[in-house]
Amino acid sequence: xxxxxxxxxxxxxxxxxxxxxxxxxxxxxxxxxxxxxxxxxxxxxxxxxxxxxxxxxxxxxxxxxxxxxxxxxxxxxxxxxxxxxxxxxxxxxxxxxxxxxxxxxxxxxxxxxxxxxxxxxxxxxxxxxxxxxxxxxxxxxxxxxxxxxxxxxxxxxxxxxxxxxxxxxxxxxxxxxxxxxxxxxxxxxxxxxxxxxxxxxxxxxxxxxxxxxxxxxxxxxxxxxxxxxxxxxxxxxxxxxxxxxxxxxxxxxxxxxxxxxxxxxxxxxxxxxxxxxxxxxxxxxxxxxxxxxxxxxxxxxxxxxxxxxxxxxxxxxxxxxxxxxxxxxxxxxxxxxxxxxxxxxxxxxxxxxxxxxxxxxxxxxxxxxxxxxxxxxxxxxxxxxxxxxxxxxxxxxxxxxxxxxxxxxxxxxxxxxxxxxxxxxxxxxxxxxxxxxxxxxxxxxxxxxxxxxxxxxxxxxxxxxxxxxxxxxxxxxxxxxxxxxxxxxxxxxxxxxxxxxxxxxxxxxxxxxxxxxxxxxxxxxxxxxxxxxxxxxxxxxxxxxxxxxxxxxxxxxxxxxxxxxxxxxxxxxxxxxxxxxxxxxxxxxxxxxxxxxxxxxxxxxxxxxxxxxxxxxxxxxxxxxxxxxxxxxxxxxxxxxxxxxxxxxxxxxxxxxxxxxxxxxxxxxxxxxxxxxxxxxxxxxxxxxxxxxxxxxxxxxxxxxxxxxxxxxxxxxxxxxxxxxxxxxxxxxxxxxxxxxxxxxxxxxxxxxxxxxxxxxxxxxxxxxxxxxxxxxxxxxxxxxxxxxxxxxxxxxxxxxxxxxxxxxxxxxxxxxxxxxxxxxxxxxxxxxxxxxxxxxxxxxxxxxxxxxxxxxxxxxxxxxxxxxxxxxxxxxxxxxxxxxxxxxxxxxxxxxxx
Numbered sequence: 064x065x066x067x068x069x070x071x072x073x074x075x076x077x078x079x080x081x082x083x084x085x086x087x088x089x090x091x092x093x094x095x096x097x098x099x100x101x102x103x104x105x106x107x108x109x110x111x112x113x114x115x116x117x118x119x120x121x122x123x124x125x126x127x128x129x130x131x132x133x134x135x136x137x138x139x140x141x142x143x144x145x146x147x148x149x150x151x152x153x154x155x156x157x158x159x160x161x162x163x164x165x166x167x168x169x170x171x172x173x174x175x176x177x178x179x180x181x182x183x184x185x186x187x188x189x190x191x192x193x194x195x196x197x198x199x200x201x202x203x204x205x206x207x208x209x210x211x212x213x214x215x216x217x218x219x220x221x222x223x224x225x226x227x228x229x230x231x232x233x234x235x236x237x238x239x240x241x242x243x244x245x246x247x248x249x250x251x252x253x254x255x256x257x258x259x260x261x262x263x264x265x266x267x268x269x270x271x272x273x274x275x276x277x278x279x280x281x282x283x284x285x286x287x288x289x290x291x292x293x294x295x296x297x298x299x300x301x302x303x304x305x306x307x308x309x310x311x312x313x314x315x316x317x318x319x320x321x322x323x324x325x326x327x328x329x330x331x332x333x334x335x336x337x338x339x340x341x342x343x344x345x346x347x348x349x350x351x352x353x354x355x356x357x358x359x360x361x362x363x364x365x366x367x368x369x370x371x372x373x374x375x376x377x378x379x380x381x382x383x384x385x386x387x388x389x390x391x392x393x394x395x396x397x398x399x400x401x402x403x404x405x406x407x408x409x410x411x412x413x414x415x416x417x418x419x420x421x422x423x424x425x426x427x428x429x430x431x432x433x434x435x436x437x438x439x440x441x442x443x444x445x446x447x448x449x450x451x452x453x454x455x456x457x458x459x460x461x462x463x464x465x466x467x468x469x470x471x472x473x474x475x476x477x478x479x480x481x482x483x484x485x486x487x488x489x490x491x492x493x494x495x496x497x498x499x500x501x502x503x504x505x506x507x508x509x510x511x512x513x514x515x516x517x518x519x520x521x522x523x524x525x526x527x528x529x530x531x532x533x534x535x536x537x538x539x540x541x542x543x544x545x546x547x548x549x550x551x552x553x554x555x556x557x558x559x560x561x562x563x564x565x566x567x568x569x570x571x572x573x574x575x576x577x578x579x580x581x582x583x584x585x586x587x588x589x590x591x592x593x594x595x596x597x598x599x600x601x602x603x604x605x606x607x608x609x610x611x612x613x614x615x616x617x618x619x620x621x622x623x624x625x626x627x628x629x630x631x632x633x634x635x636x637x638x639x640x641x642x643x644x645x646x647x648x649x650x651x652x653x654x655x656x657x658x659x660x661x662x663x664x665x666x667x668x669x670x671x672x673x674x675x676x677x678x679x680x681x682x683x684x685x686x687x688x689x690x691x692x693x694x695x696x697x698x699x700x701x702x703x704x705x706x707x708x709x710x711x712x713x714x715x716x717x718x719x720x721x722x723x724x725x726x727x728x729x730x731x732x733x734x735x736x737x738x739x740x741x742x743x744x745x746x747x748x749x750x751x752x753x754x755x756x757x758x759x760x761x762x763x764x765x766x767x768x769x770x771x772x773x774x775x776x777x778x779x780x781x782x783x784x785x786x787x788x789x790x791x792x793x794x795x796x797x798x799x800x801x802x803x804x805x806x807x808x809x810x811x812x813x814x815x816x817x818x819x820x821x822x823x824x825x826x827x828x829x830x831x832x833x834x835x836x837x838x839x840x841x842x843x844x845x846x847x848x849x850x851x852x853x854x855x856x857x858x859x860x861x862x863x864x865x866x867x868x869x870x871x872x873x874x875x876x877x878x879x880x881x882x883x884x885x886x887x888x889x890x891x892x893x894x895x896x897x898x899x900x901x902x903x904x905x906x907x908x909x910x911x912x913x914x915x916x917x918x919x920x921x922x923x924x925x926x927x928x929x930x931x932x933x934x935x936x937x938x939x940x941x942x943x944x945x946x947x948x949x950x951x952x953x954x955x956x957x958x959x960x961x962x
Contacts, residue, residue: 121154124192132178132185156204165197166926170800176842202927216253216921217262217583219243225634225670227269230532231277232502240265247923248914249678251629253584254922263577270576274569277502283495284344290489291337291455293317293324310340318476323355323436323484326414327476329459335485338419338454346493348448350455353486355439356412356432359479361402364409367479368401371472400468405744406697410737411751412481413701415460416444421451429460429701431751436484448492455490459483464696467867506572507565517564521549525571533580534635535621536645545571584625584921615961620644622962627655627954630919631662633670652955659951663718675918676714679795680767682707684776691781694869695856697742698775705738706772706857712753713767723944728796728907729897730765732757742771742858763859763893768792768850768900771857777847778855783823785847792846796900798910801843822863822876824848845882849896852878908936912949919953931958 129148136143152168153161171177172190218226224237241261246252289305293314302309313336317324324335342348359367372394379390401407411431417424427444434440461481463473472478507524525545529537552567561567575581618626624640636644640658643649649658662668677683685707690698712734717726726732732755733743740748740756743764748756758765767773768791777787793799854860863878864871880892890899900907912935917924924932935952942948953959 120196124196128185128189128193132182154200156200157207162201162204165201169194169197198926198929201925202929206927214253214922215583215585216251217256217258219250219256221670221674222251222629222633223582225632225667227273229634229637229667230505230528231273232500232505233273233276235269235273237269245678247917249675249918249921251674251918251921252923258582266577266582267573270573271569273576274506274572277506278565278569279499279503280563280565283498284346284493286492286494287342288489288491289337290487292322292487293335293485294319294322305340306343308340310337312337320484323439323486325476326412326457326459326483326485327480328473329462330474334456334458335488336454336456337488337490338452338456340453342448342450342453342492344493345449346447346495347445348490348492349443349445349494350416350418350427350488350490351441351443352414352416352457352488353439353441354414354432355434355436355484355486357436357482357484358409358411359481361407364407364479365398365401367477368469368472369398371475371478372397397468400466405741406464408741409481410461410741410749412459412483413461414483414485415458417456417458418446418448419454419456420449424456429704432483433750436482439484439486445494448490455488457485457488460701462699462701464699466696507568517553517567518546518550520564521568521571522546524568525549525575528572529575531635531641532575533578534625534641535619545574548574584629615957617650617961620647620649623649623960626959627658628662630954630959631659631671631950632665632667633674634667655954656951659954663947663950669715672711672715672718675915676711677707678918679914680710680714680773681776681791681795682710682772685772687776688778688780690775690778690854690856694781695854695858697858698856701738702742702771705736706770706775708753709733709735709739710767710770710772713770716755718946721943721945721947724911724939724946724949725901725904725907725944727767727911728900730758733764733770739771744859763852766897768796768896769853769893774850774853774857775855777850780855783847783851783853783855785823785844785851787847788850789843789845789847792896792900793843795914796910797903797906798913799906801839822879824851824879842885845884845890846896848882849880849890849893851880852892905936908939908944909933912936912939915949916953916958919959928958931956 133148135141137146137148139147152164155161156165172194178184220237220240220243223240224235227233227235241259243250244255244257246255250256287306289310291303291310291312293312296312297314297316299311299313301312301314303312304310313334314324315334315336316330316332317326317335319325326333326335376390376394380387383390411433413429413431415429416427418427419425427446430442461483463469463480465473469478473480506528508527522542526537526542529542529545548571549567552570553561579585621641621644624636624644628634628636628640639661640649643654643658648654663671686703689703692698714727716722716734717724733739733745734753734755735743735745735748736751736753737748738751740746743762745756745759745762745764748754763769768788773791774788777791778784779787790801793801852859852861860871861878862871862875865875866872881890881895883889884899888899888902890896909932912932913924913928916928916932916935935949935956938952939945939949
């Protein structure tokens with residue numbers, strides 16, 4: 064009955080006030096305006112026999128173990144780490160804090176951190192019995208507490224955008240929506256996706272804007288086509304008339320070659336633009352740029368640099384002729400830089416396209432100019448234009464690292480560097496595939512006939528739209544409820560002119576798009592079990608009542624396709640999935656397997672690559688703390704974007720071609736573009752597209768840990784961080800949580816002799832001398848040390864530089880990338896690390912399976928989920944370790960198919 068209380072306040076246009084809608088949405092979410100009722104946990108009579116059995120296990124297994132190996136440091140006389148066994152380790156596993164502490168006990172026992180090396184060590188079978196008892200109790204607690212239940216969850220920002228696209232045909236910009244919180248490493252966790260008043264305001268505003276864009280009335284707007292020729296002038300006084308408007312066409316201070324403006328370097332006075340105009344009609348437009356490029360050879364670079372150096376030498380000789388020896392030496396040293404440094408192995412010139420609306424600039428694209436200057440080509444880019452004051456700007460976007468040898472040359476047009484020759488650019492639109500546009504037909508279907516009863520047409524539209532939006536069949540009552548909003552909007556009382564059908568239907572459609580049935584993946588709760596599992600041991604030795612345990616129920620025919628499509632597409636089910644759901648055929652294993660393959664083959668599965676790989680690997684963090692520009696001049700925007708895309712493309716390559724997931728740990732290929740190839744030192748890669756390339760000898764790449772994206776996010780902007788890198792490897796490749804640092808552990812002591820010349824490794828070794836720090840660093844640092852040959856920007860190095868701005872000199876220390884893992888395995892450098900990680904196959908497979916389960920289910924995993932994770936590992940081993948086999952196992956699993 065959402066919004067039905069507000070019908071009496073109808074006014075022309077949008078019926079419900081913003082405040083009323085917000086209250087309605089929040090009330091529906093908080094107080095159950097869904098057909099699904101969630102039951103509270105109920106108490107049941109105690110089963111003392113099984114509880115006593117669990118308590119016997121504690122008395123006979125755990126207590127003697129603690130007494131022999133733990134009490135001396137964690138008892139009454141002494142509390143190492145401020146931890147007391149009896150006071151801090153309660154046996155109430157239903158208490159989340161107690162369960163967490165018991166989980167830490169399991170971790171330190173499994174990792175052999177406790178008892179300490181100096182203390183007598185327990186036998187492996189003794190440790191196994193204790194660990195088994197603890198994990199059994201944790202698993203029971205999770206079942207009883209319903210920790211494994213997938214809760215009602217809101218669509219996250221990406222899912223909302225994709226769903227709007229598929230529902231209405233409108234590609235909505237959701238950048239103004241709040242960034243979603245993460246839980247378990249992913250932002251689709253239902254328990255973290257809360258709803259705030261700001262969300263409801265944003266959803267309401269978005270619904271109105273979406274429908275205004277999707278639905279049209281009247282004739283198709285006329286299209287314009289304006290061509291801007293920047294050579295006409297180089298100032299704001301240069302105006303050209305377009306359809307009655309005097310637009311500024313600014314060629315800037317770029318040199319003119321015939322009809323071309325030649326863009327040589329970036330500067331505020333070198334930007335091409337057309338501005339101070341307005342579109343008469345809002346809509347989708349295309350911007351075309353006709354340009355070619357000119358790329359100098361290495362010989363031309365050296366030749367141009369030599370001219371600058373010769374001129375500098377002449378000026379120095381005039382001012383200081385006695386310094387000729389040093390002046391010549393400087394020329395010889397500098398010219399060697401231009402002859403050898405790979406930054407002068409230029410790629411194609413690159414441009415940045417910016418659209419300005421209402422004074423708000425937005426970068427639409429950065430792109431290479433691959434056509435030669437004597438055979439220019441046209442590239443086009445689609446954008447949304449409104450009726451606000453508008454402008455188009457083109458900027459040069461091929462930065463060359465500014466270093467001592469070249470920074471003073473780069474602003475001169477006779478310094479050899481890639482040049483973009485721009486002939487013209489134009490704006491055309493609004494463009495429509497048809498009229499009415501596809502978005503109109505997607506929302507309304509076929510337009511009502513002239514003599515057709517509009518109320519009948521409205522019912523047809525609402526029934527169809529609501530089924531798609533709610534992702535399930537809708538009841539007659541639900542449609543009637545929304546139809547009342549249409550009736551009110553039409554104002555049948557005759558006092559005013561009734562709005563058009565399109566305007567009136569927007570009111571109930573908005574109500575649908577802000578309904579919890581649309582904004583949430585609503586699934587009924589579990590049934591309660593009449594036969595719960597054995598209860599947990601009595602709290603603190605006393606008997607207690609055991610709550611009923613939750614019993615998983617199968618998803619309905621229409622819940623299953625939603626869970627599948629939001630897993631692999633981050634969007635709503637398409638018509639084929641819904642038709643299978645209507646027929647009840649999707650539960651058939653063969654049919655479901657076929658649909659998995661179809662969804663993965665669809666371009667919409669790119670959302671799975673971006674969202675799962677992006678969050679698993681931490682790609683969203685790239686650029687949040689970029690390498691310092693003065694220390695790492697090769698790091699630029701193009702490189703940053705390429706880093707992220709490399710990791711995505713690498714993931715997609717493994718998925719698309721059914722390669723072994725062990726390639727994530729170590730591979731003999733990379734998936735790169737020309738920009739990354741230059742950065743990695745891999746020859747003969749041309750073009751900005753990503754492709755699979757074999758790793759040549761001597762290049763230490765292959766596997767995600769060697770990708771620049773990972774190496775930058777695990778650095779500190781000015782230097783590497785073996786701690787961050789080791790932690791990343793533990794969490795994302797081995798599935799091991801290193802734990803939080805101890806309180807007041809501090810950083811490296813600042814007053815250490817020679818600390819300014821100490822390598823990162825030496826600094827950490829000083830830090831590890833603190834006893835409270837060594838416990839964690841002994842696990843973490845060896846993994847990070849193995850990656851020390853990569854600097855903070857991800858570039859390979861043999862020495863750690865201490866010269867000006869981090870420059871490396873022959874006397875700087877060689878990188879020591881050797882280390883020893885806690886199990887005694889000795890590794891040297893990244894090659895040794897990859898070899899060691901490949902030997903820990905089970906740990907990696909378990910980690911990957913756990914993370915993909917977490918993402919697929921939208922909840923964090925617990926101990927009770929481990930049997931399915933282990934089964935997923937076994938399935939991968941039986942199927943060539945492919946990612947597709949893991950995805951298929953998850954979708955066919957009980958956890959995925961039940962609530």
